[in-house]
Amino acid sequence: MALERLKELCFLNGIELKDEHLEKFERYKELLKKWGRKINLTSILNDREIEEKHFFDSLLGLKAFEVYGFNPEGKSFCDVGSGAGFPGVPLAIVLKNSTFTLVESRHKKCVFLEQLRRELRLSNVKVSCCRIEEHEGDYDMLLMRAVKDPKNAVKMTEHLLKRGALLCIYRGKEEFKGELPEYKLRKVSLELAGVNFKRQFLIIHPPFSTSPLSKEES
Numbered sequence: 001m002a003l004e005r006l007k008e009l010c011f012l013n014g015i016e017l018k019d020e021h022l023e024k025f026e027r028y029k030e031l032l033k034k035w036g037r038k039i040n041l042t043s044i045l046n047d048r049e050i051e052e053k054h055f056f057d058s059l060l061g062l063k064a065f066e067v068y069g070f071n072p073e074g075k076s077f078c079d080v081g082s083g084a085g086f087p088g089v090p091l092a093i094v095l096k097n098s099t100f101t102l103v104e105s106r107h108k109k110c111v112f113l114e115q116l117r118r119e120l121r122l123s124n125v126k127v128s129c130c131r132i133e134e135h136e137g138d139y140d141m142l143l144m145r146a147v148k149d150p151k152n153a154v155k156m157t158e159h160l161l162k163r164g165a166l167l168c169i170y171r172g173k174e175e176f177k178g179e180l181p182e183y184k185l186r187k188v189s190l191e192l193a194g195v196n197f198k199r200q201f202l203i204i205h206p207p208f209s210t211s212p213l214s215k216e217e218s
């Protein structure tokens with residue numbers, strides 16, 4: 001059955017998906033497979049892995065926001081270095097009242113993202129083809145996935161953080177032991193059912209910006 005793995009993992013981990021979302025995820029998967037063969041979009045091109053490691057993984061942001069106390073409804077997000085649309089597009093599919101700007105520096109990936117936006121009829125998504133360092137905007141939250149060095153991520157997005165955005169970094173199980181003296185940082189770890197990987201999120205903001213944080217800040 002279509003999207004069996006995505007449905008199973010979302011069910012096990014309390015993420016609600018409607019039929020209208022599943023239709024869009026199905027079309028997303030087709031486009032990813034078609035374009036992924038032509039341009040170097042992602043090394044993951046089989047159904048199960050796309051559903052688990054891209055779609056489900058991107059949606060885990062919803063769980064992290066919940067733990068953190070951030071209501072994503074109606075908010076403005078910027079997906080930094082969006083690549084093939086992760087995590088921005090899966091979140092845009094389920095958060096129809098929130099806006100998502102996908103910033104990507106590589107032209108051919110931007111062409112894919114534009115096509116995806118049109119085919120999935122995502123009126124809450126915009127694509128900005130430039131380096132994040134040159135992108136300006138006021139956002140509630142910046143999203144970054146597959147980031148090696150959180151310090152570098154902060155450096156690249158400093159101009160947007162100073163305008164009041166939170167930065168949410170999707171991390172694997174490896175602990176971030178570094179320091180970000182000018183920022184407040186909260187780690188959110190998720191225990192997941194049905195998968196053999198862990199997800200940790202770093203949520204970072206400048207000390208002056210309003211934040212739902214009340215405890216466990218460092």
Ligand SMILES: C[S@@+](CC[C@H](N)C(=O)[O-])C[C@H]1O[C@@H](n2cnc3c(N)ncnc32)[C@H](O)[C@@H]1O
Binds near residue numbers: 082145
């Ligand atoms: C490691 S990939 C991650 C892609 C996607 N976010 C994901 O999780 O699958 C990083 C992406 O960021 C883009 N990128 C790298 N430096 C960038 C910059 N300074 N501004 C915008 N995009 C950038 C790359 O072209 C690439 O698509």
